Amino acid sequence: MADLIVDHVSKRYKVTETLSDEPDSGALSRAMRRFRQHPVEFWALRDVSFQVGRGETLGIIGDNGAGKSTLLKLLCGITSPTSGQITVRGRLSALIEVGSGFHPELTGRENVYLSGSILGMRRSEITDKLDRIVDFAGVRRFIDTPVKRYSSGMYLRLGFSIAAHLEPDILLLDEVLAVGDAEFQAKCLERINELHGLGRTIVFISHDLAAVEFLCRRVLLMKHGRVIADGPPADVIAMYRNPASADEPSEMPDAPGSVSLAHP
Amino acid sequence: MPHVADTSVRSPVLPSNAERTSNAPGGDAPVPDDSRPLTIIGPPAMSVMTLVRALGRLRQYRDLLYTLSHHRLQVRYKQSILGWLWAIVQPLSLMLIYTVIFSRVARVETGSPYPLFAYSALLVWSCFSTAVGTATNSLVSHFNLVTKVYFPREILPLSYVIAALADLLAGGIVLAALLVYYQIPLTIYALYSLPAVAVLMLFALAVSLVLCAVQVRYRDIGIAMPLLLQLWMFATPVVYPLFKVPAPWRPLYLLNPMAGVVETFRQALVEGRAPDVAPLAIATAVTVLVLPLAFLYFKKVEANVADIL
Numbered sequence: 001m002a003d004l005i006v007d008h009v010s011k012r013y014k015v016t017e018t019l020s021d022e023p024d025s026g027a028l029s030r031a032m033r034r035f036r037q038h039p040v041e042f043w044a045l046r047d048v049s050f051q052v053g054r055g056e057t058l059g060i061i062g063d064n065g066a067g068k069s070t071l072l073k074l075l076c077g078i079t080s081p082t083s084g085q086i087t088v089r090g091r092l093s094a095l096i097e098v099g100s101g102f103h104p105e106l107t108g109r110e111n112v113y114l115s116g117s118i119l120g121m122r123r124s125e126i127t128d129k130l131d132r133i134v135d136f137a138g139v140r141r142f143i144d145t146p147v148k149r150y151s152s153g154m155y156l157r158l159g160f161s162i163a164a165h166l167e168p169d170i171l172l173l174d175e176v177l178a179v180g181d182a183e184f185q186a187k188c189l190e191r192i193n194e195l196h197g198l199g200r201t202i203v204f205i206s207h208d209l210a211a212v213e214f215l216c217r218r219v220l221l222m223k224h225g226r227v228i229a230d231g232p233p234a235d236v237i238a239m240y241r242n243p244a245s246a247d248e249p250s251e252m253p254d255a256p257g258s259v260s261l262a263h264p
Numbered sequence: 265m266p267h268v269a270d271t272s273v274r275s276p277v278l279p280s281n282a283e284r285t286s287n288a289p290g291g292d293a294p295v296p297d298d299s300r301p302l303t304i305i306g307p308p309a310m311s312v313m314t315l316v317r318a319l320g321r322l323r324q325y326r327d328l329l330y331t332l333s334h335h336r337l338q339v340r341y342k343q344s345i346l347g348w349l350w351a352i353v354q355p356l357s358l359m360l361i362y363t364v365i366f367s368r369v370a371r372v373e374t375g376s377p378y379p380l381f382a383y384s385a386l387l388v389w390s391c392f393s394t395a396v397g398t399a400t401n402s403l404v405s406h407f408n409l410v411t412k413v414y415f416p417r418e419i420l421p422l423s424y425v426i427a428a429l430a431d432l433l434a435g436g437i438v439l440a441a442l443l444v445y446y447q448i449p450l451t452i453y454a455l456y457s458l459p460a461v462a463v464l465m466l467f468a469l470a471v472s473l474v475l476c477a478v479q480v481r482y483r484d485i486g487i488a489m490p491l492l493l494q495l496w497m498f499a500t501p502v503v504y505p506l507f508k509v510p511a512p513w514r515p516l517y518l519l520n521p522m523a524g525v526v527e528t529f530r531q532a533l534v535e536g537r538a539p540d541v542a543p544l545a546i547a548t549a550v551t552v553l554v555l556p557l558a559f560l561y562f563k564k565v566e567a568n569v570a571d572i573l
Contacts, residue, residue: 076413086305087303089300114332117325119413120325
């Protein structure tokens with residue numbers, strides 16, 4: 001049974017529309033800019049297809065700009081594909097940025113409810129897990145203090161604790177290991193392994209090849225918006241490290257269990 | 265069902281402990297016996313199916329709607345001295361100003377004492393203008409969430425509309441006090457205020473959905489909002505009664521659902537008589553027509569809102 005089916009998905013961005021860092025100086029100058037600048041189309045993903053089976057831990061690797069994060073955004077439903085279709089079976093959560101749903105004026109307790117429900121938890125579920133969330137984060141004494149008075153470490157721990165107590169069927173992880181300190185990373189890995197043990201489907205996007213190899217049994221390699229390889233971690237990572245071989249599909253043995261080129 | 269025909273996909277090597285949770289035999293074909301929710305993400309489309317699917321999703325996220333609406337109320341008056349009293353101060357001070365202008369300076373004849381006449385309408389109008397005014401910026405001000413987490417985005421404007429309803433209820437206490445002061449008894453017709461408030465909420469939601477979606481691309485909307493609401497108020501029978509509007513203009517005038525809502529609310533509570541049915545009927549008809557279109561438009565913009573913000 002496949003929990004995630006990505007079926008011929010493409011995503012196009014029009015680049016001029018995302019140039020929003022210039023101050024918006026009104027309709028006239030915007031019209032002028034549009035006149036001067038033709039929108040540049042940019043395909044962040046091109047015809048990507050793959051499936052992730054239940055209980056599988058899939059790693060996705062590739063250079064910056066290969067389309068990994070766009071793919072993750074599409075899987076979450078944060079944005080929609082230009083063409084193609086994604087089917088998600090089960091509750092999906094993404095651990096992207098901890099604490100991003102916090103409101104500084106609210107207390108820790110209020111923020112647990114707020115952040116938990118934004119991530120898709122039911123209120124009753126949060127009430128059941130409140131004690132465990134608070135203890136895991138180690139902020140029991142300050143749980144009724146506004147989080148703007150928290151130290152950044154407490155803030156981070158509470159945010160992660162909420163996310164760690166989500167019980168999604170499918171978990172998406174994007175570079176989570178890159179942000180925290182060593183202890184945070186260890187906790188993350190431990191929790192990911194635990195979820196894997198519970199039979200959860202996990203998609204793990206990372207530049208940390210060692211972590212990918214450690215956690216995943218199957219890895220996708222992306223390049224320029226396409227999936228160029230799909231197979232066991234060791235083979236795909238070797239291919240990523242030595243890009244020359246990727247250009248020579250004939251070198252890859254086409255045997256079961258080996259790397260297959262998704263788009264030869 | 266999705267068309268799945270990619271032969272490059274390998275059947276996964278499932279670890280033994282994972283098989284426990286799968287209730288179907290292995291294989292890649294989707295089996296519909298699963299109790300898990302099924303989500304299909306595709307390019308944006310405007311259709312009745314989109315509407316039905318979106319409403320289903322919204323239902324799944326009803327706890328979030330509750331939490332966020334509650335959160336609006338918690339946050340709005342944090343670190344302010346008057347706190348909740350602000351919900352009352354706004355319509356009350358406007359009422360005092362308009363009473364001075366329209367019953368002392370320029371006399372407007374109304375069927376009831378002017379303060380009561382004005383306050384009952386301002387209460388409804390403030391609710392509308394707070395709802396729309398705050399909801400318009402809801403997607404932009406939450407870009408941090410909108411670009412990082414998925415949830416049905418209509419919950420954001422909706423939570424502001426619900427919070428504005430709480431203000432209406434708080435301000436209702438002052439209305440009750442005014443009714444007692446002027447010794448105006450409530451009649452059975454006061455019940456007409458309930459459908460009027462229902463139409464108010466739905467129409468405020470429709471306007472909010474459209475404006476906050478437009479605001480994502482054109483921030484002009486947010487800047488023009490105070491002016492727009494001011495003009496709209498004078499196009500609504502808030503400070504003057506509906507019968508002052510020349511009869512030939514009335515059909516056009518009543519296409520503004522707020523006219524029917526305000527007039528019905530006031531007639532029902534303050535004048536204690538059976539309100540004319542036509543204004544509220546027209547307001548309801550317009551709202552019922554506009555709301556689904558507003559929602560579909562919102563969903564269409566929502567699909568790519570994270571790319572634009």
